[in-house]
């Protein structure tokens with residue numbers, strides 16, 4: 001594979017499809033720490049009770065900085081499914097399946113669905129949060145470079161076994 | 169005292185897969201624009217707005233406007249800056265130029281925009297798209313510029329309003345036909361309904377011809393205050409009558425509705441009110457047909473038909489020449505292609521020709537017209553209204 005010699009082995013933040021998740025670079029880092037614990041969370045304003053997603057450092061309703069972390073449901077119901085088999089971006093495998101999922105009436109997420117084959121996921125199916133590791137980020141700290149682990153999330157069918165056995 | 173603002177020149181380079189750099193195409197489009205009106209030279213331009221979204225990713229170039237000024241021999245003194253709103257960068261530049269001229273800060277402004285999207289290796293453009301949606305929250309779900317999102321919109325619109333795949337295909341057949349004689353369009357071959365319906369799936373229900381292509385290209389227009397315009401052109405004056413731009417969300421999770429684009433209804437209302445015009449008074453429009461379903465929803469949310477009737481609107485020929493309001497008369501994004509920063513400017517050029525009555529395919533007696541762009545994850549909408557009267 002051809003490439004630029006000067007960049008060989010270098011981490012390039014502007015080419016990273018995942019966010020900077022660490023405390024050093026992101027004030028909503030607890031979201032990712034919660035993901036590791038299997039929790040799907042966001043921020044709620046203590047002043048006006050507004051729940052925003054994605055999580056914030058100020059309330060987009062009343063502009064208060066006094067926010068708290070709350071748990072969102074980790075299971076949801078599928079409303080619409082889309083299946084992409086061509087033109088899938090680098091970093092993802094074909095087929096790339098997405099669904100609009102209703103998270104307990106709290107939130108509608110357009111999320112990637114993993115562990116699922118084309119034609120299997122249907123409207124009304126239940127899906128659950130799936131957390132997986134992604135590439136760590138090398139961060140310079142003094143003279144050292146420390147690798148910071150990262151995770152991200154998608155959703156997966158709850159009845160995984162069954163859907164894999166359904167051929168039609 | 170607010171000034172009236174006219175569009176007095178426009179030109180674009182050939183759009184498609186270009187063997188050219190971003191700065192090559194800025195020069196070609198600038199030249200084409202000056203060639204459209206020999207009374208205007210680079211020496212009389214006092215302001216320059218450059219619309220481009222991917223310049224840092226595809227050309228590794230920030231501070232783009234002075235680069236373009238230098239190459240076009242323009243020495244701006246009122247404004248020299250870049251404007252970015254992805255697919256609506258160009259029309260955003262036109263709104264800003266309009267405001268500067270209307271308020272008296274600038275007199276004659278060039279708005280030029282475009283993109284170099286084809287990279288030496290093709291993966292890079294799809295990868296860069298992950299930065300165009302909400303990078304931290306939608307990008308990591310593999311949502312680039314989003315066939316999946318528009319497929320979902322199409323599925324919901326079909327379910328709720330009975331819109332059919334045939335009606336989607338009719339949009340691409342019409343726009344391909346409209347682009348046939350456009351020398352700068354990326355695609356100049358007609359397609360049949362049968363071809364469109366039997367094309368390979370991109371993301372079902374959207375097939376190949378339901379989606380606009382990836383495009384290299386640039387386009388430019390010149391706006392001037394009415395007094396200067398009268399000196400600088402002997403063609404009929406074309407005025408900007410009103411504008412609107414609205415956004416209600418960026419991340420997909422915060423989309424108020426997938427089948428009624430509420431930000432579009434807000435932007436349209438603002439544009440119609442500022443222009444003092446009703447949708448029924450428009451003679452021609454260029455709308456953002458990034459996908460066929462987009463054009464169908466735009467018929468509805470721009471007020472050309474009732475909600476849910478967009479499929480019938482295309483089926484009954486109401487958006488074709490001879491119909492209620494011919495739409496995408498130069499071929500639209502589906503024919504011309506879509507170099508993000510160039511698209512709003514390309515639309516403005518076609519509308520200028522339609523209202524000057526010198527378009528390639530002319531809508532007879534056109535006096536009032538509209539352009540519309542959507543941008544990002546259906547996250548912002550931009551509407552401009554033009555007319556033969558201020």
Ligand SMILES: [Zn+2]
Nearest residue numbers: 045048059062
């Ligand atoms: Zn609040």
